[in-house]
Amino acid sequence: xKKLVLSAIAFWTIYTVKGQTxxxxxxxxxxxPSTPAFTILGVSPNDIERPKNPTDFAVxxxxxxxxxxxxxxxxxxxxxxxxxxxxxxARYKDFEEDKPGxxxxxxxxxxxxxxxxxxxxxxSEFYQIxxxxxxxxxxxxxxxxxxxxxxxxxxxLGAYAMTTNRLYDYLIxxxxxxxxxxxxxxxxxxxxxxxxxxxxxxxxxxxxxxRMTDRSAALYQQANDPGTKDxxxxxxxxxxxxxLDILTHLVAQTDFKRIGWKWDFALGMVLDYPDQTFENAYxxxxxxxxxxxxxxxxxxxxxxxxxxxxxxxxxxxxDNNVLVNDINIGEIDYGLxxxxxxxxxxxxxxxxxxRKPIYSKSKLSxxxxxxxxxxxxxxxxxxxxxxxxxxxAFTYGKNFDNSFIKKSPGDMIAALSLIMGxxxxxxxxxxxx
Amino acid sequence: MANKVTxxxxxxxxxNDPITLSVDILYGHAATTTFLxxxxxxxPKQDSFSDMLLGTxxxxxxxxxxxxxAVAKKAPTTNCEVDYTIDGALAQxxxxxxxxxxxxxxxxxxxxxxxFI
Numbered sequence: 294x295k296k297l298v299l300s301a302i303a304f305w306t307i308y309t310v311k312g313q314t315x316x317x318x319x320x321x322x323x324x325x326p327s328t329p330a331f332t333i334l335g336v337s338p339n340d341i342e343r344p345k346n347p348t349d350f351a352v353x354x355x356x357x358x359x360x361x362x363x364x365x366x367x368x369x370x371x372x373x374x375x376x377x378x379x380x381x382x383a384r385y386k387d388f389e390e391d392k393p394g395x396x397x398x399x400x401x402x403x404x405x406x407x408x409x410x411x412x413x414x415x416x417s418e419f420y421q422i423x424x425x426x427x428x429x430x431x432x433x434x435x436x437x438x439x440x441x442x443x444x445x446x447x448x449x450l451g452a453y454a455m456t457t458n459r460l461y462d463y464l465i466x467x468x469x470x471x472x473x474x475x476x477x478x479x480x481x482x483x484x485x486x487x488x489x490x491x492x493x494x495x496x497x498x499x500x501x502x503x504r505m506t507d508r509s510a511a512l513y514q515q516a517n518d519p520g521t522k523d524x525x526x527x528x529x530x531x532x533x534x535x536x537l538d539i540l541t542h543l544v545a546q547t548d549f550k551r552i553g554w555k556w557d558f559a560l561g562m563v564l565d566y567p568d569q570t571f572e573n574a575y576x577x578x579x580x581x582x583x584x585x586x587x588x589x590x591x592x593x594x595x596x597x598x599x600x601x602x603x604x605x606x607x608x609x610x611x612d613n614n615v616l617v618n619d620i621n622i623g624e625i626d627y628g629l630x631x632x633x634x635x636x637x638x639x640x641x642x643x644x645x646x647x648r649k650p651i652y653s654k655s656k657l658s659x660x661x662x663x664x665x666x667x668x669x670x671x672x673x674x675x676x677x678x679x680x681x682x683x684x685x686a687f688t689y690g691k692n693f694d695n696s697f698i699k700k701s702p703g704d705m706i707a708a709l710s711l712i713m714g715x716x717x718x719x720x721x722x723x724x725x726x
Numbered sequence: 727m728a729n730k731v732t733x734x735x736x737x738x739x740x741x742n743d744p745i746t747l748s749v750d751i752l753y754g755h756a757a758t759t760t761f762l763x764x765x766x767x768x769x770p771k772q773d774s775f776s777d778m779l780l781g782t783x784x785x786x787x788x789x790x791x792x793x794x795x796a797v798a799k800k801a802p803t804t805n806c807e808v809d810y811t812i813d814g815a816l817a818q819x820x821x822x823x824x825x826x827x828x829x830x831x832x833x834x835x836x837x838x839x840x841x842f843i
Binding site: 373376379380381382383384385386387388443446447448450451453454455457458459461462465466475478479481482483485486489498501502503505506509510513537540541544 | 727729731732733734735737738739740751752753754755756757758759760761762765767770772773774787788790792793794795796797798799800801802803805807816832833835837839841843
């Protein structure tokens with residue numbers, strides 16, 4: 294069953310990436326993903342994620358420590374339903390604006406991930422699947438750098454479009470066949486104006502118009518033949534190439550930041566598969582969290598987190614090492630993360646989260662389980678982009694002291710994580726270190 | 727870089743009512759639209775726009791307007807459609823120009839050649 298699940302995930306991953314990924318455009322906008330599914334599974338180096346814009350589809354894998362000698366055990370895929378369904382209603386200005394309704398629609402991302410964990414009962418390894426829905430309510434505004442770039446982009450799009458206009462104008466003005474068709478429809482125009490409902494005349498007009506389309510398309514194709522000797526055509530083509538070269542350069546420089554106030558919201562759940570079978574899966578965690586803060590143009594940012602989590606233990610060892618069933622413990626987390634983009638590739642951050650447990654005293658005492666204590670987590674992370682879609686993150690700090698995992702208090706965590714993303718391009722302003 | 731051309735015939739009325747052009751760029755891509763009306767360039771327009779005044783019915787008759795929209799792929803989809811709408815003539819004219827981005831294309835052009843008759 295384990296092999297079946299892994300094979301299914303691997304096949305689905307490869308199939309969907311092959312089928313839907315659009316990696317042909319050289320836009321360096323696919324940032325390393327901080328998939329919400331990884332966050333709820335505890336795979337992400339940081340609990341407080343930087344807001345980002347979605348891709349239509351992305352796959353992530355994470356390999357923590359072990360010198361990267363093992364096959365990664367954590368995978369996640371995320372889809373943005375709006376873009377997967379086509380995104381037809383999106384308009385370019387939507388990316389520039391920061392309106393909650395459109396933000397929610399365009400940034401909603403559903404992610405699903407898997408990782409492995411160990412049973413506290415017998416230490417056996419089992420799989421967990423996390424699912425999360427995340428969206429941005431506010432995602433900040435684009436910078437002046439973007440506005441300058443945007444002006445240049447539209448200027449050269451206009452220059453390029455005008456060369457196409459000039460080419461068609463030259464081609465159809467100097468083509469006898471096209472002008473003969475044009476003269477014919479002028480005559481038809483007078484007749485149709487007098488008899489607007491005459492279907493035969495309208496049908497004839499449609500036919501002539503289609504022939505004009507075919508003729509103009511053929512002329513354009515001929516003009517683009519490299520062997521064309523016409524000096525006017527060659528001059529227009531040279532002008533078009535100049536504009537296109539600049540456009541290609543501009544399109545490649547689009548890794549723009551969003552600055553200002555940001556507010557994300559996410560919901561997630563984790564299913565445990567204790568004996569690697571779907572039949573015995575159970576819900577082990579539910580969580581809702583919101584991230585909010587300010588991202589400056591200079592690179593530093595402050596983000597706050599409020600998170601409510603419910604942990605549902607199907608079976609649990611009590612203080613006497615006796616298995617007890619159905620223990621629920623909740624947690625309220627509130628935290629802060631400060632980070633600084635020291636260079637375009639290197640991001641340093643510190644994160645502190647305080648946790649307050651919520652539980653039924655009588656339920657725990659009846660089952661001989663010690664009450665969980667308020668705790669905290671603080672980590673330092675250095676995240677470096679080692680490749681276009683790859684982040685190497687070094688994390689050092691103190692994790693939550695969770696007595697149910699039986700880790701010693703003050704357990705220090707130090708891990709290297711490689712998180713890689715595969716997917717298509719995204720609109721402006723993604724950040725996810 | 728691909729181009730799609732469509733010829734559209736617009737039947738004018740015997741009036742001096744204005745004729746306008748609206749262009750809608752779908753799927754969130756960036757675009758600039760340029761115009762040549764009887765070989766003369768009109769000011770370009772960025773992205774989607776509505777009700778650009780072209781002239782009157784009587785004034786535009788027997789004229790040719792070439793409209794080209796250059797679209798840059800800026801949204802996470804290869805789908806691309808530009809809708810052109812002419813209002814004010816004998817009948818409304820709506821033309822959908824669909825040209826997906828493929829291969830290494832970063833910019834495509836959509837051309838409509840309007841013949842006013």
